[in-house]
Amino acid sequence: MLEIKNLHAGVDGKEILKGINLIIKPGELHAIMGRNGSGKSTLANIITGRDNYEVMKGSVTYNGKDLLDMLPEDRALSGIFMSFQYPVVIPGVNNTYFLRAALNAKLKHQGLKEMNAVDFMHLIREKLNRVQMDEKYLTRAVNDGFSGGEKKRNEILQMLTLEPTFSILDETDSGLDIDALKIVANGVNNFRNKERSFLAITHYQRLLEYMEPDFIHVLIDGEIVKSGDKTLAAELEKKGYSWLEK
Amino acid sequence: MSYLNQQFDALLKYWPDEDKNIRTLRTNSFDQFNTIGFPTRRWEEWQFTDFSKFIKKQFRLSWADDLPNIPKSIPGLIPDLNFILIINGHYQSQLSALPDGVRVSTHLEDFNTDENIYTYGSSQNPFQVLNTAMMNSGVPIHIESNQIIEKPIQIIYLMTNLSEPLMNHPRFHYHIGENSQATIVEHYIGLSDQPYFVNSVSHATIGNNASFNHVRIQEETESASHIASTHYQLETDAQLNATHFSWGGELFRHDIQITFNGNGGDATLNGLCLTENHQHHDQHVTVDHQHDGCNSHQLFKYILGDKSSGVFNGKVIVRENTKQTDADQSNKNLLLSPDALMNANPQLEIYSEDVKCAHGSTTGQIDSEALFYMRSRGLTQRKATELIISGFAEEITKSITNENISDYINEKINQWLRSSNNDD
Numbered sequence: 001m002l003e004i005k006n007l008h009a010g011v012d013g014k015e016i017l018k019g020i021n022l023i024i025k026p027g028e029l030h031a032i033m034g035r036n037g038s039g040k041s042t043l044a045n046i047i048t049g050r051d052n053y054e055v056m057k058g059s060v061t062y063n064g065k066d067l068l069d070m071l072p073e074d075r076a077l078s079g080i081f082m083s084f085q086y087p088v089v090i091p092g093v094n095n096t097y098f099l100r101a102a103l104n105a106k107l108k109h110q111g112l113k114e115m116n117a118v119d120f121m122h123l124i125r126e127k128l129n130r131v132q133m134d135e136k137y138l139t140r141a142v143n144d145g146f147s148g149g150e151k152k153r154n155e156i157l158q159m160l161t162l163e164p165t166f167s168i169l170d171e172t173d174s175g176l177d178i179d180a181l182k183i184v185a186n187g188v189n190n191f192r193n194k195e196r197s198f199l200a201i202t203h204y205q206r207l208l209e210y211m212e213p214d215f216i217h218v219l220i221d222g223e224i225v226k227s228g229d230k231t232l233a234a235e236l237e238k239k240g241y242s243w244l245e246k
Numbered sequence: 247m248s249y250l251n252q253q254f255d256a257l258l259k260y261w262p263d264e265d266k267n268i269r270t271l272r273t274n275s276f277d278q279f280n281t282i283g284f285p286t287r288r289w290e291e292w293q294f295t296d297f298s299k300f301i302k303k304q305f306r307l308s309w310a311d312d313l314p315n316i317p318k319s320i321p322g323l324i325p326d327l328n329f330i331l332i333i334n335g336h337y338q339s340q341l342s343a344l345p346d347g348v349r350v351s352t353h354l355e356d357f358n359t360d361e362n363i364y365t366y367g368s369s370q371n372p373f374q375v376l377n378t379a380m381m382n383s384g385v386p387i388h389i390e391s392n393q394i395i396e397k398p399i400q401i402i403y404l405m406t407n408l409s410e411p412l413m414n415h416p417r418f419h420y421h422i423g424e425n426s427q428a429t430i431v432e433h434y435i436g437l438s439d440q441p442y443f444v445n446s447v448s449h450a451t452i453g454n455n456a457s458f459n460h461v462r463i464q465e466e467t468e469s470a471s472h473i474a475s476t477h478y479q480l481e482t483d484a485q486l487n488a489t490h491f492s493w494g495g496e497l498f499r500h501d502i503q504i505t506f507n508g509n510g511g512d513a514t515l516n517g518l519c520l521t522e523n524h525q526h527h528d529q530h531v532t533v534d535h536q537h538d539g540c541n542s543h544q545l546f547k548y549i550l551g552d553k554s555s556g557v558f559n560g561k562v563i564v565r566e567n568t569k570q571t572d573a574d575q576s577n578k579n580l581l582l583s584p585d586a587l588m589n590a591n592p593q594l595e596i597y598s599e600d601v602k603c604a605h606g607s608t609t610g611q612i613d614s615e616a617l618f619y620m621r622s623r624g625l626t627q628r629k630a631t632e633l634i635i636s637g638f639a640e641e642i643t644k645s646i647t648n649e650n651i652s653d654y655i656n657e658k659i660n661q662w663l664r665s666s667n668n669d670d
Contacts, residue, residue: 048622051614076624088619092637101633102623109624141637158623 001025002047002166002197007058009046015056016042018222024166029198031208033233034219035241040201041085043219044170047199048082049075062166076102077109081164083155085171085201090142095154096124098142099161106162127160131187148175156187169200173207185210205233218244249304250279250376253413257307257380265354271364276379282372291370292499294557294589295528300471300497305413305443307382308335314406316341322402322435322465324654329400335383335414347393348428356386356419363419363449366477367503373473374501377415377447384416384446387430391423391453398429398459398648405436405444405466413443420450422458422484429459431651436466436494446474452484454508459487461651465658466494468523474500480540482508486515489645490529491655493520493662498527506540517546518642520659521554521586522666528557531575535562535598538569547642548579549635550586551666557589562605566597577607580638582666632663 002024010016016039024030034040045053047060049072060067067075090098104114115123128135131153143151152172159167169188173181188198188211200207208216208230216232217224218241225244226232254276258269284301285292313336320331328345331338344350357364368374383403389395403416422428434444444466452458458478466472472495478486492498504513519527533542548556558577579588590607612634620630639659646652 050618071627072618072621073624073626076622082622084619084622088613088615090613090616090620090634090637092640093633098620098623098633101629102620102625105624105626105629162623 001063002199003059003061005059007043007046007060008056009042009053009058010056011042011053013054016222017046019058020222020224022217022224024197024199026165026197027192027194028214029192029200029211031200031202031213031216031233032219033202033216033236035203038219039222040219041170044082044168044199044201047075047168048072048080073105076162076164077106079165080168081159081162081166082168082170083152083159083172085174087143087146087151087155089144091144093142095140095142096120096138099124099158102158103161124161127157130160130190131156132183133157149177149180152176152184153180153187156184160187160191165196167196167198169198171201171203173202173204181207182210205237208233220245253305253307254379257382260309265357267361268354268357271357271361272379275365275368275375279372279375279379282375284372291530291559295497295499295526297497303411303441303443303471305411305441307380308412308414310336312336312408312412317406320402321404321437322433322463324400324431324650326650327398327400327431329402330385330387332383332401332403332416334404334406334408334412335416337383337385344399345395345397347390347395347426348399349388349390351386351388353381353386353417363451366449367475371475371501373445373499374447374475377417377445377475380415380445381417381447383414384418386419386421388421389423389426389428391426393423393426393428395426395428398431398461398651400431400433403432403434403444403446405438405442405470408438408440408442411441411443413445416444416446418446418448420448420458420460422450422452422456424453425455426453427457429461429648431461431463433463434466434472434494435463436470438467439469441469441471442466444470444472444474446472448474448476449479450477450486451479452481452486454481455483456481457485457487459647460489461646462488462490463655464490464492464494464498464500468494468496468525470495471497473498476500476502478502478504478513480504480506480508480511480513483510484508485511486513487645488513488515489642490515490517491642492518492527493658495527496525498525500529502529502531504531504533504542506535506537509538509540511537511540513540513542514645515542515544516642516645518639519546519548519556520662521548521556522551523554524552525554526556527554529559531560533562533573533575534565535568535571535573536565538571541572542574544575545641546577547638548588549582549638550579550588551582553583553585555587555589558607559591559593560605561593561595562603563595564598564601564603568598569600571598571601571603573601573603575605578638579607579609580635581609581611582635632660635663636660
């Protein structure tokens with residue numbers, strides 16, 4: 001369970017998040033909606049441990065452990081994952097090699113046997129199918145020469161392979177056409193179960209039509225100004241955000 | 247410089263019966279060296295490399311007595327290649343293995359065939375004339391015409407553990423006959439903690455429609471000063487694929503020259519330098535397009551750690567009235583430490599209109615976005631850093647097609663990464 005309490009955080013001494021409270025229980029999918037600059041990405045970066053972000057007040061715990069004290073890799077090994085809004089190109093690093101290294105880091109952490117290349121290829125082919133990705137992307141460098149849509153599928157492929165228990169989907173719908181969006185959403189939906197929880201960050205309602213959230217939170221100027229069920233998305237679509245502003 | 251005079255006299259005495267013409271070549275070259283002297287930082291082409299410490303050192307030429315017992319296992323030997331073994335400057339023909347169609351000759355024979363090779367491009371370079379004066383090792387290698395030599399030939403130029411500072415002036419000539427294909431690995435490897443000096447000159451003539459793969463590995467110890475000149479001359483429709491690796495030596499300077507002597511030549515020259523501690527690697531490349539329809543591609547990468555420094559100076563010249571030249575040159579550098587330093591100077595000199603040219607140079611640090619991305623997948627900072635660096639190197643290593651050679655190189659790069667990453 002992810003628990004965020006009175007979180008104040010920002011960059012360069014500037015406060016961006018101004019007291020976030022949020023509890024995400026196993027099996028739940030929460031959506032955070034808001035305009036650019038409302039603090040959505042800051043929240044994702046704080047949870048995953050990106051450098052240069054500072055926490056001024058409050059706490060973030062995952063299954064009782066203080067996340068803010070942990071290195072990004074240790075958070076990942078504890079089951080936290082983020083599908084990046086802008087997946088990073090890593091020239092010269094083979095996509096398959098990278099994914100297997102990441103999976104083996106996790107298996108090792110869990111005290112399990114690491115996977116050899118043959119078994120891994122078996123596993124990855126099955127996961128590829130689920131996001132309808134061409135096998136040629138396995139032989140390329142990580143995200144190198146991938147289109148926007150392919151990058152997002154590659155993120156979901158990583159999620160399906162690493163099997164995190166808490167996944168952040170940061171603007172996963174951006175840059176996707178409707179077919180790709182359906183595939184990505186399907187990948188996520190099939191991955192949902194009672195143990196796994198999700199935080200979807202998005203501008204638009206579109207993603208949520210294919211990926212049904214349990215809760216929706218509206219973030220304005222670093223604060224959650226309204227929370228509700230999935231019907232809130234439709235209301236926002238109709239009325240915009242201004243009626244919620246102070 | 248007095249020790250060099252002394253060494254030069256000793257060399258003349260050591261080979262009293264040497265051919266008269268070669269003797270004259272040596273004496274003239276040594277006079278020329280004494281006129282030019284060692285480079286100073288006031289020389290434009292040498293300004294980023296400090297020879298003041300090197301000049302204070304003294305080295306003795308390696309004699310027959312300096313041949314140690316042959317080590318049981320030869321360091322650097324790449325499995326399943328033909329090889330030529332030279333230990334402390336002494337050619338071990340009985341331990342070398344060469345296939346049909348390949349012949350090792352003598353410098354006397356080469357000199358009598360084409361004496362110009364010995365003075366080619368040397369007028370500005372004191373180390374090259376010093377090599378001509380003192381050349382005491384290395385061999386001419388001939389690939390006969392119409393030969394496809396499948397198995398690469400590895401030259402191992404080994405400096406063993408020395409008891410005093412030695413120097414050698416190896417000289418290799420590669421004659422690649424018409425329509426032939428061959429791969430030569432020129433591999434300098436050292437084991438000594440004593441200072442030593444390797445001053446090499448290599449000259450490749452690639453015949454009409456011939457294809458030459460050249461892998462140069464500079465793997466001296468950090469006590470070494472390694473100075474080198476390499477010339478490639480491409481005849482009509484000749485192809486060159488050269489890849490240079492260096493991670494050894496305290497001081498490394500390499501002047502590389504590619505000249506097209508006929509139309510339709512195609513040259514690819516890639517390089518990778520790995521430096522740490524106080525190492526300094528300086529490479530100067532000149533590509534001279536003086537014929538039509540020739541292509542040249544260069545990519546040089548440097549990975550610099552600690553207080554090490556690098557210099558890349560690349561010049562592409564396209565002469566007047568040449569047609570359909572395609573030339574590009576790229577230099578990319580990765581600084582692993584705030585104290586590492588890179589000087590890059592890519593230059594184009596174009597005197598013709600019918601050209602396609604591109605050049606550029608970038609120097610940066612490890613991409614922090616990539617680092618975070620990988621860490622967010624559970625890889626440690628160290629593992630992620632290693633992957634990013636080896637990914638950076640991969641663009642060069644992938645141009646090696648022979649698997650045994652690329653395995654050797656990749657293993658060395660990984661060793662380098664593990665040891666340099668351990669420091670912090």
